[in-house]
Amino acid sequence: MALLLGFLLLLLELCGNTLSLGSRSSTEGTEVLELQLPATNYETKDSYKAGPIGGLFQIVHIFLRVVQPNDFPEDILRKILQKKFDLSTDYEKIIYYEIGVIICAVLGLLFVILMPLVGCCFGLCRCCNKCGGEMHQRQKKNGPFLRKCFAVSLLVISIFISIGIIYGFVANHHLRAQIEKTRKLADSNFRDLRTLLNGAPAEISYILSQYTTTKEKAFSDLDNVKSLLGGGIHEQLRPKVIPALDDIKAMAEAIKETKEALLNVNNTLKELKKSSAQLNTSLSDVKRDLEQSLNDPMCSAPPVATTCNNIRTSLSQLDDNTNMDQLPSLDKPIDKINDILQTNLSSLVQQGYKSFNDIPEMVENQTTDIISDVKSTLNSIGSDIESIGEQIPIQDQLSNFMGYINDTETYIRRNLPTLEEYDSYRWLGGLVVCCLLTLVVIFYYLGLLCGTCGYDRNATPTRRGCVSNTGGIFLMVGAGVSFLICWILMTIVVLTFVVGANVEKLLCEPYQNRKLFQVLDTPYLLNENWKHYLSGMVFNKPDINLTFEQVYSDCKENKGIYGTLKLENSYNISEHLNIQEHAGNISNDFQNMKVNIDNIVLLDEAGRKNLMDFSFSGIDAINYNIYLAELSKAPTKGNLLSFADDLEVKANHLPHGSLKQSLKNNAQTIRTIHRSEVIPLEQSMSSVYQSIKELQQKSSGLGMKVTNTLSSLDSAQDFLTTRISSVIVEESQKYGNTIVGYFERYLQWVKISITEKIAACKPVATALDSAVDVFLCSYIIDPMNLFWFGIGKATVFLLPALIFAVKLAKHYRRMDSEDVYEEFPPS
Numbered sequence: 001m002a003l004l005l006g007f008l009l010l011l012l013e014l015c016g017n018t019l020s021l022g023s024r025s026s027t028e029g030t031e032v033l034e035l036q037l038p039a040t041n042y043e044t045k046d047s048y049k050a051g052p053i054g055g056l057f058q059i060v061h062i063f064l065r066v067v068q069p070n071d072f073p074e075d076i077l078r079k080i081l082q083k084k085f086d087l088s089t090d091y092e093k094i095i096y097y098e099i100g101v102i103i104c105a106v107l108g109l110l111f112v113i114l115m116p117l118v119g120c121c122f123g124l125c126r127c128c129n130k131c132g133g134e135m136h137q138r139q140k141k142n143g144p145f146l147r148k149c150f151a152v153s154l155l156v157i158s159i160f161i162s163i164g165i166i167y168g169f170v171a172n173h174h175l176r177a178q179i180e181k182t183r184k185l186a187d188s189n190f191r192d193l194r195t196l197l198n199g200a201p202a203e204i205s206y207i208l209s210q211y212t213t214t215k216e217k218a219f220s221d222l223d224n225v226k227s228l229l230g231g232g233i234h235e236q237l238r239p240k241v242i243p244a245l246d247d248i249k250a251m252a253e254a255i256k257e258t259k260e261a262l263l264n265v266n267n268t269l270k271e272l273k274k275s276s277a278q279l280n281t282s283l284s285d286v287k288r289d290l291e292q293s294l295n296d297p298m299c300s301a302p303p304v305a306t307t308c309n310n311i312r313t314s315l316s317q318l319d320d321n322t323n324m325d326q327l328p329s330l331d332k333p334i335d336k337i338n339d340i341l342q343t344n345l346s347s348l349v350q351q352g353y354k355s356f357n358d359i360p361e362m363v364e365n366q367t368t369d370i371i372s373d374v375k376s377t378l379n380s381i382g383s384d385i386e387s388i389g390e391q392i393p394i395q396d397q398l399s400n401f402m403g404y405i406n407d408t409e410t411y412i413r414r415n416l417p418t419l420e421e422y423d424s425y426r427w428l429g430g431l432v433v434c435c436l437l438t439l440v441v442i443f444y445y446l447g448l449l450c451g452t453c454g455y456d457r458n459a460t461p462t463r464r465g466c467v468s469n470t471g472g473i474f475l476m477v478g479a480g481v482s483f484l485i486c487w488i489l490m491t492i493v494v495l496t497f498v499v500g501a502n503v504e505k506l507l508c509e510p511y512q513n514r515k516l517f518q519v520l521d522t523p524y525l526l527n528e529n530w531k532h533y534l535s536g537m538v539f540n541k542p543d544i545n546l547t548f549e550q551v552y553s554d555c556k557e558n559k560g561i562y563g564t565l566k567l568e569n570s571y572n573i574s575e576h577l578n579i580q581e582h583a584g585n586i587s588n589d590f591q592n593m594k595v596n597i598d599n600i601v602l603l604d605e606a607g608r609k610n611l612m613d614f615s616f617s618g619i620d621a622i623n624y625n626i627y628l629a630e631l632s633k634a635p636t637k638g639n640l641l642s643f644a645d646d647l648e649v650k651a652n653h654l655p656h657g658s659l660k661q662s663l664k665n666n667a668q669t670i671r672t673i674h675r676s677e678v679i680p681l682e683q684s685m686s687s688v689y690q691s692i693k694e695l696q697q698k699s700s701g702l703g704m705k706v707t708n709t710l711s712s713l714d715s716a717q718d719f720l721t722t723r724i725s726s727v728i729v730e731e732s733q734k735y736g737n738t739i740v741g742y743f744e745r746y747l748q749w750v751k752i753s754i755t756e757k758i759a760a761c762k763p764v765a766t767a768l769d770s771a772v773d774v775f776l777c778s779y780i781i782d783p784m785n786l787f788w789f790g791i792g793k794a795t796v797f798l799l800p801a802l803i804f805a806v807k808l809a810k811h812y813r814r815m816d817s818e819d820v821y822e823e824f825p826p827s
Contacts, residue, residue, distance in 0.1 A: 037757055038206065040199050043188040044766050046556070048774045050782065053174055056167065057782045060789045064501055067100035072510045074519050081525055101501050108494035108792075112487045115799075119483030147455075150808035151448060154475075157801040158444045160793065165437045167790020172430035175783035179423045182775060183416055189770050190409045192763035197402055200759040207750055207758075214746040215378050218739050222371045225735070229367070230360025232731040237359070237720065244716035247709045249349045261691060268688045275684065279635060279677045286669050287315050293662040298655070307650050311663070314646070317638025355600050374739065381743070430787060433492060436485050437794050443478030444805060447471045451812035472813030475805040482798045482805075489795045496788040500781055508777035517549035535566075544569050555765035562755045600720050628692055635681045640674040 050057055076093055079085040087094075095102065221228055290311070299308035451474075454467025510516040520526070526533040530542030538546065546566050554564040561567070644667040651663035 037203055037753055040195060040760070042192040042195060042763055042766070044185070044192050044763070044770060046762070046766050046769070048769075048778050050778060053170060053786075056170070056786050060782070060785045061504070063789065064504055064785070067104055068098075068501060068505050069100070070097050072506070072515045073097045074515065077506075077519050078522055078525055081519075082528070098502075101498060105494055105498055108490050108497070111490045111796075111799075112494065115483065115487045115490070122483070123480075147808065147811040150804050150811070151452060154444060154801060154804040154808055155448055157797050157804065158441050158448070161437065161441045161444075161797045161801060162794075164790040164792070164794030164797065165434055165441065168430065168434040168437070168787055168794070171783040171787035171790060172427060172434060175430075175780065175787070176423060176427045178779035178783065179420060182419070182779065183413075185770055185775065186409070186412050186416070189763070189767045190405060193405050193767060194402070196759060196761070196763045197405075203753070203758045207753055211382055211746065214742050215382055218378060218742050219375060221735075221739055221742075222374060225367050225371055226360045226364035228738070229731055229735040230363035232734060233363060233724075233727055234357070234359045236727045236731060237724065240719045241716045244709075244712040245349060245352050247712055251709050252349055261694065265688055265691050268684060268691070272681070272684055272688065275677065275681045276635065279673070279681060282673050282677060283636065286666055286673065289662075289669075290315060290666050293659060293666065296657075296659040296662075298657060298659045307654060311647065311650060314638075314643065317636065317640075317643050359600070378743075433489060433791060436481075437489065437791065437798075440478050440481050440485070440798065440801075441794075443474045443481065444801060447474035447478060447805065447809070447812070450474060451808065455812065468812045472809040472811075475809040475812065479802045479805045479809075482802045486795055486798045489791060493788045493792040493795060496784055497792065500785040500788060503781050504777070504785060508773070508781055511772050511777070514549055514552070517547070517552055521547040521549055535569075538565055539569050541569060552765055552768070555761040558760045558762035560754070560756045561759040561761050564761055568755075600724075628689060635678050635685070640670050640678060644668070644670040644674070 073093065076085065076090065076097070079090065294308050294312050299305055449471065450467050451471025454469075454471060507516070510519075520533070523531040527536060527542070530536035532542050532544060532546055534548055534551065535544035535546035536542035544566060551564055647663055647670070648667040651660050651667065654660040654663070
């Protein structure tokens with residue numbers, strides 16, 4: 001209990017020093033994206049494992065729970081701490097709680113008292129040749145069976161005694177080994193406590209230094225106001241504005257393409273007219289030549305006349321099938337398009353693009369003063385934080401606690417050699433006890449070995465061998481030594497049992513299940529005027545619910561001193577670290593931000609008039625069907641190649657002469673005309689047909705297209721006029737919130753770090769565990785309990801071993817006299 005209270009007072013000392021830090025919890029900082037304190041590593045493990053011997057400790061714990069099954073006497077402890085305990089009235093409760101220990105202790109004391117008396121009486125009795133002292137063995141029919149039973153029983157009991165002795169040796173050595181580790185355990189705990197105290201100022205300095213990282217990130221965003229704020233506004237407007245400008249740009253390209261298409265079609269039509277006229281002339285000449293050839297006298301003869309008439313009737317195939325001259329010229333639409341193109345619509349659209357894309361630069365130019373003010377505000381906050389850091393007297397305040405640690409360490413180092421010296425005496429005493437028991441059990445083993453090996457079934461009691469007789473003597477020596485030492489051993493067992501059992505049940509066990517803390521947390525227990533003793537010690541405000549169990553649990557979870565001790569009741573970090581106040585200063589600067597970009601014109605009146613003129617240019621009113629109908633015709637009414645082939649076939653049937661040769665020449669001329677004039681004309685007509693078809697498609701619904709484009713433009717321009725202010729406000733708020741968010745997260749992290757992480761008190765809980773749970777309970781009490789458990793078991797078994805040894809010795813020793821020995825069957 002004294003150790004526990006001592007370490008709790010050590011914790012209170014740290015609390016008191018922490019309270020005096022006052023302004024330590026002011027504005028501090030860390031990096032923006034990864035806000036995390038550097039991890040602190042401690043040497044001392046927060047848990048202890050006994051290793052393989054732990055199973056033996058558990059056996060002892062089970063035995064103690066059987067002996068002492070009652071619950072922890074919280075009421076009795078409370079009365080003792082309140083100095084209200086009266087033995088005359090409360091002794092029944094103590095007896096009830098300690099009844100198991102008392103019974104075991106009384107039995108042990110009876111053993112201590114009776115065994116010397118019994119030994120003395122037994123010795124006197126045997127000296128008088130009574131109690132088996134007479135060296136005479138009576139003949140019994142079941143003698144061999146009794147000898148075997150006594151031998152087996154003694155062997156089994158000796159094994160149990162040996163197990164107890166092994167427990168004693170193991171416990172004695174383990175206790176010595178653990179005491180040797182005490183210095184290392186103490187040193188590691190003191191180093192951890194120093195790490196805690198030295199790390200707290202370093203952690204605060206680290207947090208303060210991280211403000212620079214946060215500020216640099218904010219400055220970077222402020223310097224990038226063009227892309228962040230201006231780009232944000234631009235991106236908000238882009239979905240509405242860019243499509244309208246893209247439509248106008250497409251319309252400007254359409255005007256140029258329309259002009260080119262019209263020029264191409266118009267020029268091609270002119271060429272077609274010329275080519276068609278040339279074809280008509282060539283065909284007329286051939287037709288005329290054929291008609292002259294058909295006037296030959298040979299065409300009057302009956303066989304030839306039919307052929308000539310057939311040729312004459314087919315001459316219509318040589319007529320021109322098209323009338324290109326009837327197609328109207330496209331010069332007037334082209335002139336209108338040329339007039340429209342006098343205004344460079346593409347240039348006007350590019351001006352609209354430029355005006356819109358200049359928004360980020362306009363924002364940058366108009367926010368220069370505001371950005372400068374925000375930077376000044378951030379610098380002033382940084383100066384405040386630096387001044388707060390300079391005002392935190394943490395090192396001075398913790399120096400007292402560091403001195404307390406140094407004094408405690410000096411005390412432990414000064415007294416630890418004394419402890420180790422006393423432990424060496426204890427170890428030597430435990431070794432002597434174990435050796436005495438070992439001596440007794442060795443006598444029994446030697447007696448059993450010699451007696452069993454040297455026993456001759458055919459020898460009479462007076463004629464037994466030397467080996468058998470020696471075995472009997474060993475057994476009697478073991479019995480005699482047992483009488484001499486058993487009461488001393490039991491005295492040691494009783495003393496260590498009473499101490500070890502009560503420390504285990506009254507301190508170690510309630511410490512592990514935290515019932516001890518619950519008792520200490522009883523209102524008005526340690527101070528009749530304070531409801532909560534710990535808060536009264538820390539704050540002088542006993543009404544605050546601050547308990548030993550809660551503090552210990554929080555420290556075990558490595559929480560910070562501030563939150564663990566509820567220091568907000570003394571120094572409220574939230575009030576001194578007002579996030580809204582610091583963030584509000586920055587927000588006020590952004591609220592004063594004025595960005596004016598209302599003068600954006602996507603397309604001026606000249607551009608609008610240009611679009612309207614294009615819609616009224618008449619391009620969509622051209623009768624494209626006339627052109628398409630005429631161009632879809634064949635250049636000639638008949639197929640010239642077929643006509644030429646047919647003409648040549650007919651000419652071949654004519655008799656040789658000028659007519660035949662003339663017809664063949666004309667056929668060849670027709671083929672030449674088809675190859676040189678008709679085929680190029682057909683290709684040109686097909687090309688113009690496709691161009692007109694495309695022009696028809698482009699001009700279809702031209703007025704509606706222009707109307708829709710202008711409607712989209714008006715909608716985008718209206719959006720810019722009516723919504724741009726709200727977009728600027730919205731994006732400015734987002735931008736401001738981003739900058740403010742860095743510092744809100746920073747300040748919030750500072751608050752969390754101070755309240756939950758800085759000066760994490762796990763080393764304090766670990767030091768308390770090391771003192772109570774590890775050093776006292778695991779290093780000392782567990783081995784001590786195992787020692788008395790093993791030695792006590794061995795000592796108790798000495799009694800039946802003594803009886804069986806005396807009985808068995810009668811069968812091994814050489815007798816002075818004997819009965820008339822009858823022959824019994826061999827056994």
